[in-house]
Amino acid sequence: MSVQWHEFPSKDDLDAALAAKIAAVLNAAIAERGVASFAVSGGRTPAGMFKALSEQDVAWDKVYATLVDERWVPVEHADSNERTVRQHLLTGAASAIRFVSPVCEAPTPHAGEAEIEARLAAMPQPFDVLILGMGDDGHTASLFPGAAELEHACASTTLVAAVTPPVAPHRRITLTLPTIARARAVIVHITGTGKKALLHTALGEQKAVTEQYPIRRVLDAAAGQKHVFWAD
Numbered sequence: 760m761s762v763q764w765h766e767f768p769s770k771d772d773l774d775a776a777l778a779a780k781i782a783a784v785l786n787a788a789i790a791e792r793g794v795a796s797f798a799v800s801g802g803r804t805p806a807g808m809f810k811a812l813s814e815q816d817v818a819w820d821k822v823y824a825t826l827v828d829e830r831w832v833p834v835e836h837a838d839s840n841e842r843t844v845r846q847h848l849l850t851g852a853a854s855a856i857r858f859v860s861p862v863c864e865a866p867t868p869h870a871g872e873a874e875i876e877a878r879l880a881a882m883p884q885p886f887d888v889l890i891l892g893m894g895d896d897g898h899t900a901s902l903f904p905g906a907a908e909l910e911h912a913c914a915s916t917t918l919v920a921a922v923t924p925p926v927a928p929h930r931r932i933t934l935t936l937p938t939i940a941r942a943r944a945v946i947v948h949i950t951g952t953g954k955k956a957l958l959h960t961a962l963g964e965q966k967a968v969t970e971q972y973p974i975r976r977v978l979d980a981a982a983g984q985k986h987v988f989w990a991d
């Protein structure tokens with residue numbers, strides 16, 4: 760597996776470089792196909808990068824974006840990934856991004872799956888780039904070790920799957936592993952020495968160890984370019 764590592768002296772340097780990389784990928788897609796599509800992760804790591812990305816020179820009205828995964832909470836909720844995107848990415852010129860929300864009125868992700876599937880199917884596929892976070896347990900998107908639906912979400916031919924991870928919030932919707940694997944590029948965006956060490960372990964040789972980490976399964980399956988962007 761060939762993964763390109765990019766390390767930066769500070770979080771600000773990382774955010775600036777990753778924003779410039781994503782903008783370059785989107786601009787290349789627009790030049791080639793007239794449109795671009797990407798998906799971002801939630802959690803705490805991406806807010807600074809979102810701001811830097813929103814300030815990049817991109818024809819944002821030609822760009823479709825969604826989330827790699829979402830917690831099933833109202834958009835106003837502190838746990839909402841869409842809330843972070845709306846606050847930090849969809850601002851200024853970047854508010855022209857065609858953001859496709861992965862949440863709907865349905866009471867549960869299982870009940871909303873078909874509607875979200877249809878929304879995402881209307882986006883240009885495959886995604887030009889996916890920005891993946893990683894949790895301390897090696898989960899990525901909402902592909903959690905030990906989740907009841909992990910194998911379904913890793914094998915399903917649908918774009919998205921509803922999952923009930925072992926950690927809160929327990930209701931989530933996620934891109935499936937095959938959807939992630941089809942992206943033209945995936946970028947793992949992590950900070951801190953703990954996550955760097957964990958990713959090295961996950962990418963190691965000992966199958967009995969590495970198979971515990973969904974991030975490894977995702978990177979093994981990914982067909983396009985694979986990058987890791989890291990700062991302490």
Ligand code: 6PG
Pocket residue numbers: 800801802803804805827828829830840891892893894898899900901
């Ligand atoms: C989510 C995410 C998730 C995230 C990691 C890292 O909704 O939880 O999209 O996969 O990327 O948990 O989260 P932090 O950036 O908060 O460490």
